[in-house]
Amino acid sequence: MALELLAPAGDMERLEMALAYGADAVYLAGEDFGLRSFAGNFSRDALARAVAVCRARGVAVYAACNAMPRGAELAALPDWLSFLDAAGINAVIVSDLGVLTLAKQYAPTLDIHVSTQASVVNHLTAAAWHDLGAKRVVLARELSLAEIAEIRAKTPPALELEAFVHGAMCVSYSGRCLLSNYMTGRDANRGACAQPCRYKYALVEEKRPGEYFPIGEDADGAYILNSRDMCMIDHIPALLNAGVDSLKIEGRAKSAYYAAVVTGAYRHALDAALSGQPLARQWRDEVEKVSHRPYATGFYFGEPGQYTEDGRYIRDWQVMALVLSCDEQGLARCSLRNKFAVGDALELIGPDIPPAAVPVTALADTGGAPLSEVRNPQMEFLIRLPRAVPPLSLLRKRVTV
Numbered sequence: 101m102a103l104e105l106l107a108p109a110g111d112m113e114r115l116e117m118a119l120a121y122g123a124d125a126v127y128l129a130g131e132d133f134g135l136r137s138f139a140g141n142f143s144r145d146a147l148a149r150a151v152a153v154c155r156a157r158g159v160a161v162y163a164a165c166n167a168m169p170r171g172a173e174l175a176a177l178p179d180w181l182s183f184l185d186a187a188g189i190n191a192v193i194v195s196d197l198g199v200l201t202l203a204k205q206y207a208p209t210l211d212i213h214v215s216t217q218a219s220v221v222n223h224l225t226a227a228a229w230h231d232l233g234a235k236r237v238v239l240a241r242e243l244s245l246a247e248i249a250e251i252r253a254k255t256p257p258a259l260e261l262e263a264f265v266h267g268a269m270c271v272s273y274s275g276r277c278l279l280s281n282y283m284t285g286r287d288a289n290r291g292a293c294a295q296p297c298r299y300k301y302a303l304v305e306e307k308r309p310g311e312y313f314p315i316g317e318d319a320d321g322a323y324i325l326n327s328r329d330m331c332m333i334d335h336i337p338a339l340l341n342a343g344v345d346s347l348k349i350e351g352r353a354k355s356a357y358y359a360a361v362v363t364g365a366y367r368h369a370l371d372a373a374l375s376g377q378p379l380a381r382q383w384r385d386e387v388e389k390v391s392h393r394p395y396a397t398g399f400y401f402g403e404p405g406q407y408t409e410d411g412r413y414i415r416d417w418q419v420m421a422l423v424l425s426c427d428e429q430g431l432a433r434c435s436l437r438n439k440f441a442v443g444d445a446l447e448l449i450g451p452d453i454p455p456a457a458v459p460v461t462a463l464a465d466t467g468g469a470p471l472s473e474v475r476n477p478q479m480e481f482l483i484r485l486p487r488a489v490p491p492l493s494l495l496r497k498r499v500t501v
Contacts, residue, residue: 104345105370106162106262107363108352111141115150117360120451120492122367125160126150127193129352133165133173133180144183151188164352165203166195166215174198181206191235204233211235213262221247223254226261236260238348241269241330242399245342252343260345265332266362266387267350269398271297271325271406279325297325298411323411328404331395333365333387336373338400357419358390360494361449382454389417389496416500420446421474421483423493430485432493433466440497441473448485450493456486458495 107123109115118126128150129141142150147163154161163184169177177199184192185207192210194200195217203212213236214220214229220237229237239248241264252261270277279296286292301324302312330350332339339347347370349362365386372379387395391413396404421434440446446458463471464482474481483495 110352121364129164262346328396330398439475
């Protein structure tokens with residue numbers, strides 16, 4: 101197969117962004133049986149529309165059905181799998197052996213991908229899934245590049261290998277965590293993780309209720325379970341050399357802006373790697389302009405280490421507006437996301453459009469009347485851009501020094 105860039109699509113808006121910014125394939129989920137209950141997800145009608153949009157652009161669609169269902173939930177699966185089969189998606193992503201068995205029966209035209217939730221960490225397990233009918237395995241995020249290369253060398257060539265390249269890392273083993281169940285009653289293995297690994301923790305002594313003693317060295321406490329985010333944009337050639345077929349971006353629950361910017365950055369990184377060229381700095385810097393925790397390279401080059409000073413995200417940039425249309429002279433009709441005014445300094449980014457400064461010298465309503473600022477969310481307005489850009493380009497602003 102051709103090397104694939106696989107992007108998250110939490111809802112239709114995020115799917116459109118992933119497509120515009122260069123995804124070869126997207127993964128999404130319906131309202132049940134996925135592992136991101138709070139991602140937005142797709143109703144049956146919306147999923148059918150998503151498939152049609154993707155098919156028109158030659159983009160593959162994979163549907164996550166990777167929750168670990170309890171016995172009482174199995175009865176609803178045949179109907180859902182039959183719907184996915186009829187909807188025309190390309191593959192169903194599973195992690196449970198029983199779900200795989202049902203998928204082969206009720207979705208016989210679909211490829212089967214085995215989720216990272218199945219924790220594939222060796223060639224025998226990968227080959228066993230292939231023997232059971234899987235076309236692809238999504239490798240556990242705890243593998244090194246050397247281990248992936250060994251799996252590639254010792255598995256059937258027809259078995260595709262998918263690996264994460266960017267996004268959140270779980271402090272537990274590929275999502276197999278029970279802490280959320282214990283603390284909140286929300287099952288991480290059925291799509292409802294409350295992410296207690298990111299909570300701020302302190303000690304409480306039995307005879308001093310209400311007195312909290314910090315675990316760290318100062319009064320700020322400690323985030324003892326917090327993990328870093330993965331970023332492999334500087335190492336795409338190494339992933340390709342290890343034998344990976346699909347590069348997966350994590351983030352179905354993240355914003356449309358994230359889907360756009362990260363997909364665009366990795367599109368350029370993959371294309372540069374395939375052409376034997378270095379990645380231009382302007383594209384590499386894009387991953388720093390989305391909300392993220394401190395970056396590391398996962399387990400690909402050894403233990404990544406934890407970041408326990410705080411659980412906050414780095415958010416240095418904010419989306420101000422979405423471009424709806426733009427004429428050849430750069431006059432753009434936009435939809436507002438956050439207020440700004442004449443005199444502000446913005447930055448433009450778009451599908452295959454490198455970042456460009458946009459000093460706001462004039463604004464107008466859609467009738468052409470001058471405005472000093474735009475402040476009502478979703479309002480449409482006009483602004484002059486330095487060049488013509490396609491729809492779904494974005495205007496953003498640095499919000500920290």
